């Protein structure tokens with residue numbers, strides 16, 4: 061599914077300025093070919109960031125997009141897991157770094173080089189790969205054939221990653237992908253995880269540590285709290301203790317959540333994997349379709365009467381209803397019935413989400429402003445994230461809700477244009493830029509919105 065090209069709806073000067081700025085930010089955050097999420101705060105390669113970065117890069121340099129995906133997968137584990145961070149040995153200053161994870165010391169599954177973290181993030185890489193291949197196909201015959209050659213080399217790595225998630229992470233009774241750390245969701249301190257985290261009790265053996273993230277944000281309230289960090293670090297100790305063995309962790313981890321948003325992205329990624337396999341003439345089309353169907357069914361089973369889905373705490377069986385953007389998992393998972401789509405669009409535009417009267421921009425915050433958990437400045441507890449706007453708009457367009465997708469993208473672009481910066485996240489009531497101001501995935505989604513997709517069609 062190609063994105064619409066919003067360049068045709070913005071004044072040319074603004075489009076050129078924003079696109080140039082977005083490309084500049086990606087350059088600013090690059091070390092050689094590898095685009096990191098942000099200088100200072102995130103100086104290594106992150107897993108799902110890399111997929112969005114590739115999507116943005118595909119509009120301007122598709123070979124560079126492939127190289128970023130390939131670089132990430134040099135850190136792929138022998139069991140297929142794509143780690144959430146691939147460390148750059150020359151970049152210092154992020155905590156927890158490779159010493160704290162100690163993956164290669166603890167398990168033969170982890171590569172000795174490059175060093176990596178020991179958990180994963182949402183599997184959006186097949187979505188990015190297909191996006192790149194389609195972008196290349198629109199550019200020229202030679203880029204189209206080069207794209208197929210690249211896809212043939214990338215496909216086995218994607219398959220091994222998806223098979224890991226099926227074999228090691230799919231919880232049999234719910235069919236949901238389980239996560240052992242809030243970082244795996246990509247929505248670290250979302251109130252989705254408050255209850256499960258309340259049961260993570262750091263022991264006295266938690267080694268001392270110094271947070272580095274607070275050096276890079278102007279206000280600590282925009283980041284997770286120290287108590288949350290203790291729990292994050294404790295889970296790293298538990299994972300090491302289990303030798304990063306997934307079966308052991310499924311019994312021992314004090315955080316064990318069936319994540320509906322992760323599972324929904326897995327469904328969508330398998331649809332795209334099936335399409336990539338078909339394009340490359342590979343035999344795994346039916347396998348990927350089967351994974352997609354099962355993941356979609358698991359999300360559907362967690363969808364309540366409101367139309368939104370909820371996570372489950374697999375340790376206690378508790379439903380985790382927190383009014384977060386992850387509730388839109390059924391939209392992300394795809395193949396929603398027309399009446400469900402209507403309802404999801406109404407909810408998304410309605411007074412508890414993008415239509416809330418207190419919001420500066422009609423964009424869905426990470427937590428509903430109607431929820432008691434809503435905190436407008438605190439990371440995944442309320443701010444608006446351009447990257448989730450991209451995902452929702454992409455899913456709406458894929459479902460055929462073109463107008464809703466167009467409205468969301470246009471407003472998201474306007475927000476970035478007016479508020480300035482290519483921020484990691486935005487305060488929903490005031491529009492203030494929060495987190496890092498030159499964030500790669502924000503730059504990448506802006507580039508895709510402005511320059512990706514089909515070229516503008518002449519008016520008829």
Ligand code: 9WN
Nearest residue numbers: 097102106108109243246247248273
């Ligand atoms: C921990 C890089 C990453 C994103 C996550 C986001 C944040 C890291 C952190 O930054 O997490 O992985 O240190 O806060 O929550 O989604 O991938 O941009």
